[in-house]
Amino acid sequence: MPFFHPKRKSNLPSPSPAPSSSSSSSLAGGGGAVLTPNRKSGIPNPNGGAAPNGRAPRMSKLGFHPSPVKPDNTNDAPITTLEAARRAPNDRGRSSCLTPERSFGNSAKGNCAAGVIDGGIAAKRSLDGSSPCVPSEKKKKKGIDDAMTDHDGRTLNRGPPPRELSSLSSSADAEEGVRVCVRIRPLSFENDVDDVRPRAYVLAAEENTIVRNSGDGGSAVEEDARYVFDRVYGESSTTLQLYDEVIADIVESVGRQGRNGTVFTYGQTSTGKTHTMHGILMAAGRDLFGMTMDDGKDKAPVAPFRSLTSVRISCMELYNEELRDLLCRATDATSSLPIQEDGRGGVQIPGLTERTVLDINELMDVVRIAEGNRTVGSTAMNERSSRSHTIYKIMYERREAMTAGVRSFDESAQGCASKEDKENDSTCDGGKSSRTSSQKVLTTVSNLNLVDLAGSESVRVTGATGERQKEGGKINQSLLTLSRVLLKLGKKDGGHVNYRDSKLTRILKPSLSGNARMGCICCISPDVKYVEESKSTLDFATRTMLVTTNAKSNIQVEYKDGLVEEFEREIERIKMETAKSEESRLRMEKALLENADEIVCLKANIELSIGRAESMERENKRIMMQLEELNLSSEKDRDGLLKEICDLKARNHELERTLIECESEKKMMMKHQEVDRGSFAQEPKQMKAEQTLMEEEANI
Numbered sequence: 120m121p122f123f124h125p126k127r128k129s130n131l132p133s134p135s136p137a138p139s140s141s142s143s144s145s146l147a148g149g150g151g152a153v154l155t156p157n158r159k160s161g162i163p164n165p166n167g168g169a170a171p172n173g174r175a176p177r178m179s180k181l182g183f184h185p186s187p188v189k190p191d192n193t194n195d196a197p198i199t200t201l202e203a204a205r206r207a208p209n210d211r212g213r214s215s216c217l218t219p220e221r222s223f224g225n226s227a228k229g230n231c232a233a234g235v236i237d238g239g240i241a242a243k244r245s246l247d248g249s250s251p252c253v254p255s256e257k258k259k260k261k262g263i264d265d266a267m268t269d270h271d272g273r274t275l276n277r278g279p280p281p282r283e284l285s286s287l288s289s290s291a292d293a294e295e296g297v298r299v300c301v302r303i304r305p306l307s308f309e310n311d312v313d314d315v316r317p318r319a320y321v322l323a324a325e326e327n328t329i330v331r332n333s334g335d336g337g338s339a340v341e342e343d344a345r346y347v348f349d350r351v352y353g354e355s356s357t358t359l360q361l362y363d364e365v366i367a368d369i370v371e372s373v374g375r376q377g378r379n380g381t382v383f384t385y386g387q388t389s390t391g392k393t394h395t396m397h398g399i400l401m402a403a404g405r406d407l408f409g410m411t412m413d414d415g416k417d418k419a420p421v422a423p424f425r426s427l428t429s430v431r432i433s434c435m436e437l438y439n440e441e442l443r444d445l446l447c448r449a450t451d452a453t454s455s456l457p458i459q460e461d462g463r464g465g466v467q468i469p470g471l472t473e474r475t476v477l478d479i480n481e482l483m484d485v486v487r488i489a490e491g492n493r494t495v496g497s498t499a500m501n502e503r504s505s506r507s508h509t510i511y512k513i514m515y516e517r518r519e520a521m522t523a524g525v526r527s528f529d530e531s532a533q534g535c536a537s538k539e540d541k542e543n544d545s546t547c548d549g550g551k552s553s554r555t556s557s558q559k560v561l562t563t564v565s566n567l568n569l570v571d572l573a574g575s576e577s578v579r580v581t582g583a584t585g586e587r588q589k590e591g592g593k594i595n596q597s598l599l600t601l602s603r604v605l606l607k608l609g610k611k612d613g614g615h616v617n618y619r620d621s622k623l624t625r626i627l628k629p630s631l632s633g634n635a636r637m638g639c640i641c642c643i644s645p646d647v648k649y650v651e652e653s654k655s656t657l658d659f660a661t662r663t664m665l666v667t668t669n670a671k672s673n674i675q676v677e678y679k680d681g682l683v684e685e686f687e688r689e690i691e692r693i694k695m696e697t698a699k700s701e702e703s704r705l706r707m708e709k710a711l712l713e714n715a716d717e718i719v720c721l722k723a724n725i726e727l728s729i730g731r732a733e734s735m736e737r738e739n740k741r742i743m744m745q746l747e748e749l750n751l752s753s754e755k756d757r758d759g760l761l762k763e764i765c766d767l768k769a770r771n772h773e774l775e776r777t778l779i780e781c782e783s784e785k786k787m788m789m790k791h792q793e794v795d796r797g798s799f800a801q802e803p804k805q806m807k808a809e810q811t812l813m814e815e816e817a818n819i
């Protein structure tokens with residue numbers, strides 16, 4: 120079954136600007152919200168580092184800056200970096216690497232380095248010394264070969280011709296299809312160009328067709344294995360290419376026509392959705408700020424007018440069906456925000472933080488803060504997997520004051536945009552109206568919603584358990600609801616569309632139900648392991664192709680005498696405020712510089728103290744160890760002494776016994792002695808008697 124959907128508009132893009140629109144306070148419209156300060160995070164700055172002036176994003180009191188006046192001299196900086204990759208060959212700054220005939224053609228296989236937008240990969244590709252935007256001969260040839268053959272070198276069937284994307288030159292308020300493109304991420308980030316492993320899906324010769332790699336010779340690709348979208352981008356494509364061909368037009372109609380735009384990335388986990396969305400955020404921000412600068416240039420010759428443009432951003436995530444503000448303080452970050460329908464088809468999110476940003480650097484600073492607050496987790500497939508759907512809402516507001524009777528440039532180009540305008544404006548009725556009011560103000564608030572959906576995932580490949588598995592379940596559930604809603608919308612007569620089954624579809628309702636130009640980027644992996652997951656993404660993309668929207672231009676016209684003067688006074692006041700805040704910033708910078716020495720000194724002292732504390736801790740540990748050793752050895756000694764005492768006691772006991780025995784022996788001996796002494800005493804007497812007797816005998 121061919122998936123080409125024939126009912127879309129087909130005008131080539133035109134750079135001509137168009138009129139503006141009115142405000143609404145919803146995801147499809149404007150939205151009053153509280154301003155709160157914020158935290159830091161980690162996406163690369165468009166200049167590759169901190170903002171050149173080192174400033175944090177500012178919140179202007181009113182949020183407006185006069186568009187013809189540059190708020191400060193840093194405004195060009197980010198644009199310059201990005202423009203370097205784009206501006207060269209044509210003045211609209213569209214893909215600088217594309218030749219005119221390729222700009223809607225084979226560019227899908229291009230090797231253009233996208234400067235900061237595609238980061239590492241782009242930089243890697245330009246390392247061979249060739250100009251980053253001019254493919255080398257080898258690459259050019261490979262690009263052509265890729266277009267005609269699959270990865271095993273087999274020729275592929277041709278698909279239907281690409282449907283042409285409608286553009287700004289199409290009449291305002293026309294129905295158009297959601298712009299759908301598929302991007303295949305590189306198989307391996309280290310060596311993507313030369314990796315020759317077979318791919319699950321390959322690009323066909325047409326830039327809008329992708330086919331399953333059947334592996335059977337490739338010449339007879341089955342119809343159900345062939346998908347046709349608005350564009351298909353291969354592994355070596357860049358985000359900038361994709362942005363230029365599919366998204367830039369939507370962004371332009373947000374800035375120039377006051378229509379809402381919504382772009383979302385969809386796909387399996389780790390297929391490059393966040394990677395792609397960051398590039399889009401940067402490029403869209405640059406284009407929108409470019410338009411604020413253009414405002415004055417285009418109109419000055421046509422009408423006496425003044426215009427004020429402001430850009431605000433809010434960031435939110437939908438985690439486990441809870442809506443969180445990504446720009447509020449850490450303590451509040453976990454509280455869930457309510458979603459309220461405003462009864463006019465829009466959605467309100469009370470309490471959502473809005474930050475006014477004055478240039479692309481400030482915008483990306485805010486995005487970095489939001490990124491830092493996003494819920495990410497590590498899975499088997501992605502070390503930093505988004506565990507939530509993230510919505511970046513950029514509000515572009517423009518107020519124009521002009522003398523009635525003279526049309527603004529945009530009006531002249533497009534005619535009066537809205538019915539109210541026609542009714543109120545004498546310039547739109549061929550001069551029949553007798554209205555004589557001299558001044559009018561056109562106010563337009565249009566929103567660009569950039570939605571980075573969490574990746575669909577199967578436990579089989581992510582190996583998720585516990586909390587990760589629970590999150591995965593919620594993600595899949597909300598994506599399934601989105602898919603069902605798109606299916607119903609695509610069928611037209613599909614009956615009631617139930618947006619209420621998930622918060623994701625509730626938030627996206629204003630866009631899905633028609634009041635936004637929409638773009639959908641479906642990301643897939645070329646890995647054959649994930650062929651089923653990729654097929655499911657391609658089926659989703661196919662369903663999305665059938666959905667059409669009809670975005671209205673949001674414009675409000677007010678008439679008031681003396682308004683231009685009032686407007687001019689306001690511009691002056693804002694200019695003064697801007698100058699004052701610039702002055703105080705400079706003062707603070709100076710004070711910071713003056714305190715720098717002291718800070719260095721304090722730092723050194725702190726480091727010294729930390730060193731001392733560490734050595735004291737080491738000493739403490741050493742003493743503790745010695746004490747322990749001593750305790751151990753004294754315990755040993757005590758045991759030995761106790762044993763010795765026991766031995767001595769036993770010995771003592773033995774000696775006492777021996778003593779007693781000795782005593783008794785002694786007594787016995789003494790007794791014997793006494794007896795002996797008695798007999799001894801008798802003996803001398805007897806001897807003496809005997810002697811006396813003998814002497815007597817002798818004398819006789």
Ligand SMILES: Nc1ncnc2c1ncn2[C@@H]1O[C@H](COP(=O)(O)OP(=O)(O)OP(=O)(O)O)[C@@H](O)[C@H]1O
Pocket residue numbers: 240303304305308386387388389390391392393394395501503504505506572573574575642
């Ligand atoms: N086209 C690409 N070129 C270079 N690197 C890429 C590309 N696509 C993805 N990557 C890298 O692949 C990794 C995963 O990409 P990313 O986080 O954007 O995927 P994801 O689809 O958003 O994943 P998840 O749904 O899990 O959040 C990142 O390191 C990213 O930089």
